[in-house]
Amino acid sequence: MNRPSYPSDLTDAQWTFIEPHLPSIGESTFCETVSRRELVNGIRYVLRSGVQWRMLPHDLPNWRTVYFYHNLWAKNAVWERVNAALVSEERERKGRKAGPSAAVCDSQSVKTTQKGGLAVTMGTKK
Numbered sequence: 001m002n003r004p005s006y007p008s009d010l011t012d013a014q015w016t017f018i019e020p021h022l023p024s025i026g027e028s029t030f031c032e033t034v035s036r037r038e039l040v041n042g043i044r045y046v047l048r049s050g051v052q053w054r055m056l057p058h059d060l061p062n063w064r065t066v067y068f069y070h071n072l073w074a075k076n077a078v079w080e081r082v083n084a085a086l087v088s089e090e091r092e093r094k095g096r097k098a099g100p101s102a103a104v105c106d107s108q109s110v111k112t113t114q115k116g117g118l119a120v121t122m123g124t125k126k
Contacts, residue, residue: 042066
């Protein structure tokens with residue numbers, strides 16, 4: 001990385017954790033011209049700063065490339081796998097099992113008026 005860092009850039013420790021979960025970019029006939037770490041830095045820049053994709057700074061990879069890989073990885077559930085791995089590691093770090101042993105499902109019932117339809121919205125009388 002030959003550029004000044006942004007606050008949204010991955011630290012070395014974060015990259016070490018995330019890298020194994022990202023698919024490779026190049027095929028055997030292509031060489032990887034854009035680093036996956038810089039792609040993730042570009043994605044994080046947009047998501048953290050809230051700028052439009054086209055406003056990605058020029059020292060990061062081209063916005064079209066960053067946008068393409070963000071969508072591809074979202075479609076292929078890469079981000080879900082990264083998130084699941086992060087959750088598991090954090091649970092283990094806190095001395096718990098990697099996966100939860102129970103789940104809570106909650107719902108709320110909302111009472112509505114006795115009358116419904118036009119009687120309520122139009123104010124019609126009995």
